[in-house]
Amino acid sequence: MRLSDFDALTFDMIGTLIDFERGILDWARPRLLRVRHQESDDDILECYARSQMAVRKAEPDLSFSRRFPKIWAGIAKEYGIEPRPEDGASMLAAARQWPAFPDSAPALAFLKTQFRHLVVVTNGDRVSARAMANTLGSPFSAIITEEDMGVSKPDPGAFEYFTAYLARLGVPRQRVLHVAQSQYHDIGAAKRFGLATAWIYRRHGRTGYGGTPAPETFTPPDFLATSLEDLARQYKLDLAL
Numbered sequence: 001m002r003l004s005d006f007d008a009l010t011f012d013m014i015g016t017l018i019d020f021e022r023g024i025l026d027w028a029r030p031r032l033l034r035v036r037h038q039e040s041d042d043d044i045l046e047c048y049a050r051s052q053m054a055v056r057k058a059e060p061d062l063s064f065s066r067r068f069p070k071i072w073a074g075i076a077k078e079y080g081i082e083p084r085p086e087d088g089a090s091m092l093a094a095a096r097q098w099p100a101f102p103d104s105a106p107a108l109a110f111l112k113t114q115f116r117h118l119v120v121v122t123n124g125d126r127v128s129a130r131a132m133a134n135t136l137g138s139p140f141s142a143i144i145t146e147e148d149m150g151v152s153k154p155d156p157g158a159f160e161y162f163t164a165y166l167a168r169l170g171v172p173r174q175r176v177l178h179v180a181q182s183q184y185h186d187i188g189a190a191k192r193f194g195l196a197t198a199w200i201y202r203r204h205g206r207t208g209y210g211g212t213p214a215p216e217t218f219t220p221p222d223f224l225a226t227s228l229e230d231l232a233r234q235y236k237l238d239l240a241l
Contacts, residue, residue, distance in 0.1 A: 008117035012180035023098030045211035103229035154189035
């Protein structure tokens with residue numbers, strides 16, 4: 001299997017292209033400093049992951065935008081902080097401005113010249129996804145959100161939705177490469193669905209899964225890269241560019 005075997009790249013957005021961990025830390029740390037002065041980045045991110053999972057489990061139909069007040073309430077409770085009325089809206093506004101990884105936009109601009117379709121498949125909502133896409137230079141032929149799919153990853157219905165969309169454009173499943181950072185939301189689920197995968201190992205050199213839930217089992221990807229720039233580099237080597 002080679003990177004040049006594919007016609008379409010489908011991307012997770014949050015964590016793969018957008019540095020949500022940096023965004024979470026920049027927003028949460030000043031508020032947590034009131035009670036914890038030396039909390040590590042990973043402690044904060046793992047608390048975020050726990051709270052997000054608890055909210056999703058308790059209210060699976062809650063939209064991306066409406067989850068943030070409840071996620072922060074869970075984090076605040078764990079740290080013994082009283083949430084302020086404006087915190088939920090502030091956290092959502094910050095999420096829509098989470099920074100892109102420095103390599104994301106240049107790599108996407110190159111990959112756009114090489115593949116028929118670059119498609120984002122995100123558990124975010126349309127407003128947030130479009131804001132993030134603008135941050136990345138809007139290189140995508142389609143932005144598919146959980147609002148479109150009716151479910152969120154890792155639900156197999158999400159993968160059924162976007163592969164059916166690409167099939168209508170003449171791209172069969174075997175010509176789709178799913179590119180993502182999350183083992184939990186994407187890599188394991190995509191492999192079970194029968195898609196080829198490229199794992200963007202953003203946390204290389206660090207332990208744990210940070211702000212992303214840990215998977216029950218690790219899924220070896222078809223391609224491994226430490227950044228999107230690294231994936232583009234591998235593609236150029238594949239073509240001897």
